[in-house]
Amino acid sequence: MGRGEEPGRAGIGRVKKERESRRTMAVKTVRLRPGETLIEMRGICKHYVMGDEIVRANDNVNLTIRMGEFVSIVGKSGSGKSTLMNIIGALDVPTSGLYLLGGEDVGDMTQNELADIRNRMIGFVFQQYNLLPKLNILENVELPLLYAHVSAEEREERAYRQLERVGLGDKAKNMPNQLSGGQQQRVSIARALAGNPSPAAGGRAHRRAGFEDQPADPGILPGAER
Ligand SMILES: Nc1ncnc2c1ncn2[C@@H]1O[C@H](COP(=O)(O)OP(=O)(O)O)[C@@H](O)[C@H]1O
Ligand SMILES: [Mg+2]
Numbered sequence: 001m002g003r004g005e006e007p008g009r010a011g012i013g014r015v016k017k018e019r020e021s022r023r024t025m026a027v028k029t030v031r032l033r034p035g036e037t038l039i040e041m042r043g044i045c046k047h048y049v050m051g052d053e054i055v056r057a058n059d060n061v062n063l064t065i066r067m068g069e070f071v072s073i074v075g076k077s078g079s080g081k082s083t084l085m086n087i088i089g090a091l092d093v094p095t096s097g098l099y100l101l102g103g104e105d106v107g108d109m110t111q112n113e114l115a116d117i118r119n120r121m122i123g124f125v126f127q128q129y130n131l132l133p134k135l136n137i138l139e140n141v142e143l144p145l146l147y148a149h150v151s152a153e154e155r156e157e158r159a160y161r162q163l164e165r166v167g168l169g170d171k172a173k174n175m176p177n178q179l180s181g182g183q184q185q186r187v188s189i190a191r192a193l194a195g196n197p198s199p200a201a202g203g204r205a206h207r208r209a210g211f212e213d214q215p216a217d218p219g220i221l222p223g224a225e226r
Helices: 083-086 113-123 137-147 152-163 181-194
Strands: 010-014 026-027 031-032 038-051 051-066 070-074 096-101 122-124 199-204
Touching: 010 122, 038 083, 051 083, 070 122, 083 096, 122 181, 137 152, 137 181
Parallel strands: 122 199
Antiparallel strands: 010 070, 026 031, 038 051, 038 096
16 A cells, blocks of 8 residues: 555545544543544555565555544555554554654554553454453453553443443343344444543444454544543
8 A cells, every 4th residue: 555546555534523522532641632643654664575576565654643533444455454554553563664653653662562552552443353252241341451450440330331332231241152243343342442542443344333244454443432
């Protein structure tokens, strides 16, 4: 995927209208308000060397996403969407270019630093819901809070609130296999939002209520509401 409008390349679609919200979001010590820059990419490249050939999965991507924006990445198969999503979600680093997430330079982070910024700043909604089968759905939603060392009481309270937001407050004690596919996807969304991330990453599947069942491929949801 590259800079141009050439056919077959992935493109960025965005909903201009920013959400009306005076809330601020905690990003480490920085507090971002709606309209402030959350994701800043300049000249991002991800090139793979395959024998004699270089595959330019992402080639000079420039992208700015502000707090409160809804953004979709569209393009045909192989145009570089997943590659870009993995970089945005701090699951992978670019070959070259600058990526600032909430003002922090992701490009040269170690695996541990990437894990830390993911936990603090990104919520993932996977297309395969990746719920842990032996935990009930409340416990599943609590997981990112557990890793973030939130106290047990606050974990439960915040997880329950997110389940209520997605209409599953009455199913908190259900096991994942006792839910429909769409309900499991909503649990995955609640889990992504429970950690109060800035952007939340979700796959193609969050696009509609009728969720597709495709391999994990994170996409982006807007920042979580408090
Ligand atoms: N790990 C990899 N090694 C080599 N080539 C890769 C790798 N990952 C992706 N690619 C190639 O990069 C291009 C973009 O892939 P991808 O980002 O998965 O596209 P999309 O998600 O838009 O379908 C494809 O040509 C793919 O074959
Ligand atoms: Mg893909």
